[in-house]
Amino acid sequence: MVCYHAALIYWEPGAFMSETFYARVARDLAEGIASGRFPVGSRLPRELDLCTQYEASRHTVRAAIQELQGLGLVSRKKRAGTRVENSSSTRGYRQSLASVEDLVQFGAAHRRVVQNIGDVVVDRGLARQLGCAAGRAFLRISSLRLNGDADAPPIGWTDVYIDPAYAQLRDVIGEYPEVLINDLIEARYGRRIAEIRQDVQALALSAKLARALNAKAGAPALRIIRRYLDQAGEAFEISVTIHPADRFTFSMCLRRERG
Amino acid sequence: MVCYHAALIYWEPGAFMSETFYARVARDLAEGIASGRFPVGSRLPRELDLCTQYEASRHTVRAAIQELQGLGLVSRKKRAGTRVENSSSTRGYRQSLASVEDLVQFGAAHRRVVQNIGDVVVDRGLARQLGCAAGRAFLRISSLRLNGDADAPPIGWTDVYIDPAYAQLRDVIGEYPEVLINDLIEARYGRRIAEIRQDVQALALSAKLARALNAKAGAPALRIIRRYLDQAGEAFEISVTIHPADRFTFSMCLRRERG
DNA sequence: ATTGACAATATGTCCGGACATAAATATCAA
DNA sequence: TTGATATTTATGTCCGGACATATTGTCAAT
Missing domain, CATH: 3.40.1410.10 (Chorismate lyase-like)
Structure with missing residues (x-):
């Protein structure tokens, strides 16, 4: 039997809603993952590098990564860094659909x-x-x-x-x-x-x-x-x-x- | 038909695992809710009061409350404060079972x-x-x-x-x-x-x-x-x-x- | 009595820094 | 080569502060 995982797609919010900084960072990283810029299994830049890249504090960057973690897109380990997770194993239904940008969808071929x-x-x-x-x-x-x-x-x-x-x-x-x-x-x-x-x-x-x-x-x-x-x-x-x-x-x- | 909500119980961790400060605060508040010290519908003390009470920074208190929010135990509004949610409407399955202390159980009479x-x-x-x-x-x-x-x-x-x-x-x-x-x-x-x-x-x-x-x-x-x-x-x-x-x-x- | 303007307030966001900790890596000894 | 040990490193935790923002409550004006 085919098993369909409900997938999550990070959605670009309309102009009508203002976006917080950490949400912006989270979306940018998520798009990077979706586009293949950060392939599955690769490591995201470390927090301090993201800080300089986005000119954000570490606190903000961590809030963004936490969002991705909640969506199951990445996993983190203490010294190993932040790893991009396999979609097929992480695209399962996530509960904490924290923001309006999150979309729940069926498979790509649907x-x-x-x-x-x-x-x-x-x-x-x-x-x-x-x-x-x-x-x-x-x-x-x-x-x-x-x-x-x-x-x-x-x-x-x-x-x-x-x-x-x-x-x-x-x-x-x-x-x-x-x-x-x-x-x-x-x-x-x-x-x-x-x-x-x-x-x-x-x-x-x-x-x-x-x-x-x-x-x-x-x-x-x-x-x-x-x-x-x-x-x-x-x-x-x-x-x-x-x-x-x-x-x-x-x-x-x-x-x-x-x- | 009877509808069974899967319930969450905040679990006291064994002595073998060390507890972080914000987790300790979260557990204490959760126990307060469970014991009725914070009845459903009531408001939790505001963040600054919790800071002085637990001698923690606001950041730590917020991390604790965020945990409770993720479990659906409380909801927050900007000026209205942090409200203890009705169990029957919030005990639904939560995804972000963040820590080992979370338990998933069936109804009380089960x-x-x-x-x-x-x-x-x-x-x-x-x-x-x-x-x-x-x-x-x-x-x-x-x-x-x-x-x-x-x-x-x-x-x-x-x-x-x-x-x-x-x-x-x-x-x-x-x-x-x-x-x-x-x-x-x-x-x-x-x-x-x-x-x-x-x-x-x-x-x-x-x-x-x-x-x-x-x-x-x-x-x-x-x-x-x-x-x-x-x-x-x-x-x-x-x-x-x-x-x-x-x-x-x-x-x-x-x-x-x-x- | 209804509406509007304004102030008070509790949470939301963001910054900077500090030390702790676990895991990967390198180093050295057996 | 193996094993134990030390070092490095990236994340985990926690602190302090500052300003933004939404909602509530109050009070005055219509």
């Missing part, structure tokens, strides 16, 4: 094909699934998640529910992964994400979904529900992704050595 | 009943499941996970595979949750955990497991495989837990607001 966009009103069953009040209206975008291989069966089905107030985004929504929608909402409407909560469950595939996913009805599948909450604790976007069990493993790194 | 202890040799199928080489020998401890309610069906089944070298722990193993076994190994054998990796999958219940869990064969279930790796990347403990889909949701907090 494609997303929008199947349907329409308005829905939450009924009793959906309300329990989404964890919101019944009767609420949403704009729902349904899409298939495909691997690079055209012949391979789809790896998942995603329903994204967003507040109808943001329906103006309808045109651009199809082109972006759902996580980006939050950035769009944040940029255009100023509604900030205060918290992202995620539930992972098992379920049996419905006949309809099984048909869409080219799988057997009743087959076990993974359901990942992600809720984007604002400061009031209200969800303004909810995404539900369903992966047939034989095509997806949700992998994460719970702890990595400090040093 | 019980664990050992069903079977015995030696196994890894065959082809199990090797693929565990992600280790076939032919390797393990000591396997199988146990049921029960909720407080005696009548309720079990919420899961756990197989813990540990290196036969640690078979001397056999007597005490039954009494501790599997995560503690690592601490025992670490304390007695000095083998350090360098990394914990976790995979979450869906699967259909086998007839045997279904019988043990009082569920239907073929019913969807969640499988959580956790690997404890040493510095060489070799797993010295692997735990496999299976939860029927209707009795377990794996909930986690991906991001919480910085401020």
Whole structure:
């Protein structure tokens, strides 16, 4: 079975948000890693050199590296320096998505094909699934998640529910992964994400979904529900992704050595 | 359906490991929260007061609070101070289990009943499941996970595979949750955990497991495989837990607001 | 009573420096 | 060649201070 690691991408923030110095350093280093300037297994310049390079204090440089460490991009040892980690082993889900620049994405070869966009009103069953009040209206975008291989069966089905107030985004929504929608909402409407909560469950595939996913009805599948909450604790976007069990493993790194 | 949040407990380190100052402060504050000295919703003393109280610099106090923040125990706002968070909403799985003192546990009412202890040799199928080489020998401890309610069906089944070298722990193993076994190994054998990796999958219940869990064969279930790796990347403990889909949701907090 | 301006405050960011510590390397002795 | 020992080095921890910024609370004006 193919195992898909959820990957992290360091995102260039829009001009609308000011960036702190250490975040700037962190992003620059992350881009250096992504671009291959710092290959996997190589060592980052030592802290003091980074200090002179960025004209920053050691404290700032350390805060930046700490960010990368939290993302699992680098590991550190006392005398050995800061090592760039292997992506395939470190691109697991990191918890401390500290800043808005962090993006969670599927593999590089991944494609997303929008199947349907329409308005829905939450009924009793959906309300329990989404964890919101019944009767609420949403704009729902349904899409298939495909691997690079055209012949391979789809790896998942995603329903994204967003507040109808943001329906103006309808045109651009199809082109972006759902996580980006939050950035769009944040940029255009100023509604900030205060918290992202995620539930992972098992379920049996419905006949309809099984048909869409080219799988057997009743087959076990993974359901990942992600809720984007604002400061009031209200969800303004909810995404539900369903992966047939034989095509997806949700992998994460719970702890990595400090040093 | 009942939703079980994986909980975090701040663990008092053994005498064998030296504690840094900021970790000491963090632990003290965490114990204050756990004991109710700092009730949920209350505010922690402000940084400068903590500085005088612990006779530490503000930098150190901030490092301690940052630890608590990473664990989801507190949230901070610029003028509003540091707030103790509601356990039920913050005890979700945190990724940045920064130090050995962190423990991951199931709910308070949870019980664990050992069903079977015995030696196994890894065959082809199990090797693929565990992600280790076939032919390797393990000591396997199988146990049921029960909720407080005696009548309720079990919420899961756990197989813990540990290196036969640690078979001397056999007597005490039954009494501790599997995560503690690592601490025992670490304390007695000095083998350090360098990394914990976790995979979450869906699967259909086998007839045997279904019988043990009082569920239907073929019913969807969640499988959580956790690997404890040493510095060489070799797993010295692997735990496999299976939860029927209707009795377990794996909930986690991906991001919480910085401020 | 609502709104606006202003000051107070607690956290956020950043700087400089100092010493401790673990691990890689070099050195020397057996 | 092996083994123990000393040195070097890059990160870990901790201190002190300074200014920025967001939020709250207060008070005055409409």
